[in-house]
Amino acid sequence: MTTGNHSELPQTVQEWLELDKKYRIKGRYDISQVLVRGEGVRVWDVEGKAYIDFESGQVCASTGHCHPAYTKAIVNQAGKLVQTGSGYTSPSRILLAQKLADIMPGNLSRSYFACTGSEATEAAIRMAKVYTGRTEIVALTRGYHGMTHASLSATGLGGKFKSVPGSGLPGFTHIPTPYSYRSPYKDDQDDMAAFRQGIETIRWTTTGKPAAIILEVVMSVAGMIIPSKQYVQAIREWCTQTGALMIIDKAQSGVGRTGKWFAIEHFDVIPDIITTSKSLGGGIPLCGVTTTPEIADRVAELGYHQSSSHTDDPFLAAVGLANIEILEREKLVQNAEVMGRYLKDEFEKIQAKHDILGDVRGLGLMIGLEIVQSKSSKYPSPQHASAISEYCRANGLLLGHRPTGAVSGNCIRILPPLTLTYEEAEEALSIFRDAVAYSESTVEAEFADGTAWM
Structure with a gap:
C-alpha cells in the first residue's frame, strides 16, 4: 500500500x-x-x-465549461438525492425522458439512461436482437461505436481498436463507408456505389436478414465523414424492406451540435433507435437509448430489460435536463x-x-x-x-x-x-x-x- x-x-x-x-x-x-x-x-x-x-x-x-446554470443544477441535486436503486425512479429521470421525447424526431419517445456511449451501443444492439429475433449486426467501416465488446465489434476501425483479444465478436459485418473525398469508385461523389457494394457485402457474408444496421451520420472519429442524404435514405429504405432496425449513434453529433437537435434531422430520416451520450450530460457521465413505444413495449413483452447501477440516478438525470434547458433557453x-x-x-x-x-x-x-x-x-x-x-x-x-x-x-x-x-x-x-x-x-x-x- x-x-x-x-x-x-x-x-x-x-x-x-x-x-x-x-x-x-x-x-x-x-x-x-x-x-x-x-x-x-x-x-x-x-x-x-x-x-x-x-x-x-x-x-x-x-x-461551455462550468456554465453557471449547469453547475447550479449539479449543486442543487447533489444536496437532495444522488443515487437510487434501479427499482425506483425520480422526477428528474421522468422529466428528462419527457424532454427527449419532445426534441426527438418522429415517434421516438421511450428512453433508457446509463453512463457512457459504449453502454448505449450495447443496449441498442441487445434491443434490436430481441425485437427482431435475429443475431447479426451491420456497421460501417471507419465507424466508431465504443470500447466494450459489442460496441467495439461494431466499430469499423482496425489497428489498436482491434488489438484486444476477443474484440471481434461473431455476427458483425462491416460495409464500405461513403467517403467522397477518397472514393474508390469512378465517380467521387457516388455514395450510392458504396451503398450497392454494401448490400452485396451483406448478401454474400450474412443471412441477409440482420437485426440492425448501426451508423453515424457524422463519423467523428473517422474525421467528420458525412454520407449523403441519398445514402442515408437508401439505408433507411433497405432496413424497412428487410425488417432490420436502423440505429443511429448520436454520441458525438447529438443534442444540438450540428445545428439541429440530432444530426439525423439533416437527412429527413427517422430511425428506429437513437443513442446519445457526451453532450447529453454536458460533462457528467450520462447516455440514453431512445426508441418508439412499439419497440419498447414489444421487447418488454419478450423479457428484455437493460439495467445498470446508474440507470435511474436522479443526479445524472437532473443535470442532463438542466443541460438541455440551457441549450434551449440560450438558443445554442x-x-x-x-x-x-x-x-x-x-x-x-x-x-x-x-x-x-x-x-x-x-x-x-x-x-x-x-x-x-x-x-x-x-x-x-x-x-x-x-x-x-x-x-x-x-x-x-x-x-x-x-x-x-x-x-x-x-x-x-x-x-x-x-x-x-x-x-x-x-x-x-x-x-x-x-x-x-x-x-x-x-x-x-x-x-x-x-x-x-x-
Whole structure:
C-alpha cells in the first residue's frame, strides 16, 4: 500500500505528468497537459496558461465549461438525492425522458439512461436482437461505436481498436463507408456505389436478414465523414424492406451540435433507435437509448430489460435536463448552425490559400479538416497535422487531433462549445491561420500509410 504526501503537491505540468505515470494505467493517447479549471470556451492548466478549447472536453461541454446554470443544477441535486436503486425512479429521470421525447424526431419517445456511449451501443444492439429475433449486426467501416465488446465489434476501425483479444465478436459485418473525398469508385461523389457494394457485402457474408444496421451520420472519429442524404435514405429504405432496425449513434453529433437537435434531422430520416451520450450530460457521465413505444413495449413483452447501477440516478438525470434547458433557453442549437457556417467559410478561405488543407467538411460546430501533402496527391500528412496541432497548443488553442488517429492522424476535428462567439472564433482562427502557414513552410512530410486513404 502506498500513501501520498498531499502537503507537497506538484507545481508544474511536468511534475504532475511524472506523478500521473506512476499511478495511472496508460490510455490510448499520451498525455501532454494537466488542466485544472474551465470557463466558457476556455480551460487553464496547472501553470495558469489559458487555452481556447476546440474539443469541448471529450465533445461533452456543449454549454461551455462550468456554465453557471449547469453547475447550479449539479449543486442543487447533489444536496437532495444522488443515487437510487434501479427499482425506483425520480422526477428528474421522468422529466428528462419527457424532454427527449419532445426534441426527438418522429415517434421516438421511450428512453433508457446509463453512463457512457459504449453502454448505449450495447443496449441498442441487445434491443434490436430481441425485437427482431435475429443475431447479426451491420456497421460501417471507419465507424466508431465504443470500447466494450459489442460496441467495439461494431466499430469499423482496425489497428489498436482491434488489438484486444476477443474484440471481434461473431455476427458483425462491416460495409464500405461513403467517403467522397477518397472514393474508390469512378465517380467521387457516388455514395450510392458504396451503398450497392454494401448490400452485396451483406448478401454474400450474412443471412441477409440482420437485426440492425448501426451508423453515424457524422463519423467523428473517422474525421467528420458525412454520407449523403441519398445514402442515408437508401439505408433507411433497405432496413424497412428487410425488417432490420436502423440505429443511429448520436454520441458525438447529438443534442444540438450540428445545428439541429440530432444530426439525423439533416437527412429527413427517422430511425428506429437513437443513442446519445457526451453532450447529453454536458460533462457528467450520462447516455440514453431512445426508441418508439412499439419497440419498447414489444421487447418488454419478450423479457428484455437493460439495467445498470446508474440507470435511474436522479443526479445524472437532473443535470442532463438542466443541460438541455440551457441549450434551449440560450438558443445554442441555432448558434451552432450560425457559428458553424461562419467557421466553415473561414476554413475554406484558408484552404484556398494553402495546399496542405485538402478538405473542409462538417455540419454546424462539427467540422473536419483533412491535412494532406498536397491537394493534387491527397496523400495524408499526419506530420503537417501534428505540427498544426502542436503550434496551436503552444499558442493557446486546443484542437481535436491525435497523431495516431483513425485516418493516419491527418484529420483535425473542430468541436468548440456551442456558446462560441464571433470574437472567440476569430481569436482561434488567427492562431490556426498562423499554424497552417508554419506547418506548410517547415514540415517535410513522409509518405503516409496508403491503407488509410484508400
